Amino acid sequence: MDIDVLGTLAVREMGTSITPTAPKPRQVLALLALHADEVVPVGTLTEELWGSEPPRSARPTLQTYILQLRELITAALEQHGDDTRTAKDVLLTVPGGYLLKGGEGGHDVQEFERLAGMGYRAMDAEDFPEGARLLREALALWTGPALADVHTGPHLDTQIKRLEESRLCALDQRIEADLKLGRHRELLSELTVLLSRYSTHESLCGQYMLALYRSGRRGEALDAYQRLRSTLVRTLGLEPSPALAKLQRSILMARPEGVAGASGVRLA
Structure with missing residues (x-):
């Protein structure tokens, strides 16, 4: 599965988009994608969608959104003739919540953090050309504000602020490297x-x-x-x-x- 959140939301299974168009399912997928391979509790998803006062229908409505996501995953698997997995193998129901399996695909946040970390280490070693190159490569993964096309609640808002702070830190260090290089x-x-x-x-x-x-x-x-x-x-x-x-x-x-x-x- 390939996951992009550093800009517009794009999640693809075997190259086929599983990103829904409806706002609420997109919001659910965004939170699951940010925490790929981690359990996201039902309470967290509920609070993200409806705040501190969810409606009585919150749980069955959330289950409907999960079903809609699984239908998109099923279509992607069928399109590529993958009969070794089902949608429930990709989007798992686990005790207390749900888990989206990232598999061996790419995740732009993880790649950004990997490149930025290498860039910081190059800066610490005073290898400014390499630091500038790595940090520029990391920042190029951003195509716009994180989750620019997703309606966000409290949990996504927190994650977006964290990502923006990480981007600013990388940007600060990349500019620092360029100044060291006389640019x-x-x-x-x-x-x-x-x-x-x-x-x-x-x-x-x-x-x-x-x-x-x-x-x-x-x-x-x-x-x-x-x-x-x-x-x-x-x-x-x-x-x-x-x-x-x-x-x-x-x-x-x-x-x-x-x-x-x-x-x-x-x-x-």
């Missing part, structure tokens, strides 16, 4: 877009300041700091971190020896 000018347009979306993200701002400074745009680097400071004070009542303030002072003084900035990269 500051190439990063400017990307960082401009990112900061318009994550206006209070200090690490991205620090990287943007460094990229501007190294591109000979010292005044704009200082302006970026002031914009972030104004936003933090206005929206959160906070000052920038000491590390970012130190970077700002270093750029202000234009010290040629350089100091470590908020992103861990030196000015010179």
Whole structure:
């Protein structure tokens, strides 16, 4: 089974889609797919679909959604002439819940985590070209926001936030690697877009300041700091971190020896 959630939901059995079009069954499949090869309790599925006050018909309705998913799986198996398994072998009923078997197919989240982990280890070893390559490959698996076309409840919302944080960490480290490799000018347009979306993200701002400074745009680097400071004070009542303030002072003084900035990269 191939599972893609880093963008629109796509689940395929033997190359044939088993992704339903109806919103609720899609929601069930998304949660099962995110936890492939793990038991998802009935209570978790129920809360995901209906919140803390499910209707009396919640359990039989959930069973109907499971039946609909199994019908799609059956069609996929029959299309490919697989008579060694049934839908119940792929989507199992187990004590207390359901389990979707991933088998030997691909799962984009697992592949993202594998590549990102290798990228982090390369960064720790100061192999910045390899770190940049691996992290760029990991981030390329994202085709949009996670589960962009799925209605989400509390459990999927939590998982989406976790995935987005993982993506941001990988993105931060990939930009860090590119700065280490002297690609500051190439990063400017990307960082401009990112900061318009994550206006209070200090690490991205620090990287943007460094990229501007190294591109000979010292005044704009200082302006970026002031914009972030104004936003933090206005929206959160906070000052920038000491590390970012130190970077700002270093750029202000234009010290040629350089100091470590908020992103861990030196000015010179």
